[in-house]
Amino acid sequence: MKPRINKLGDKNIIGEKITKLRVSKGISQREFIARLQTNGADINPSSVSKLEGQTRQVIDKEIKAIAESLEVSILDLFQD
Numbered sequence: 001m002k003p004r005i006n007k008l009g010d011k012n013i014i015g016e017k018i019t020k021l022r023v024s025k026g027i028s029q030r031e032f033i034a035r036l037q038t039n040g041a042d043i044n045p046s047s048v049s050k051l052e053g054q055t056r057q058v059i060d061k062e063i064k065a066i067a068e069s070l071e072v073s074i075l076d077l078f079q080d
Helices: 015-024 029-038 045-052 060-070 074-078
Strands: none
Touching (some): 015 060, 015 074
8 A cells, every 4th residue: 555645634534544454454445346336326536545544524324334345334434
């Protein structure tokens, strides 16, 4: 994974947690996108990058797909 050049934004509160969970599970961003699409989120690589960088808002349907794709509960995305 490339180091983040820009600091995290303020458009969502779960982007950093998503990145940590994804990396800890050994899931590439490309694989994550495929999982998201399989789970009903129509999202492209640029949007995922912005979501993880917290420079894009996330909608409820995406939160559900993210949790399913990472095999965690929705609550896990919001806990430290």
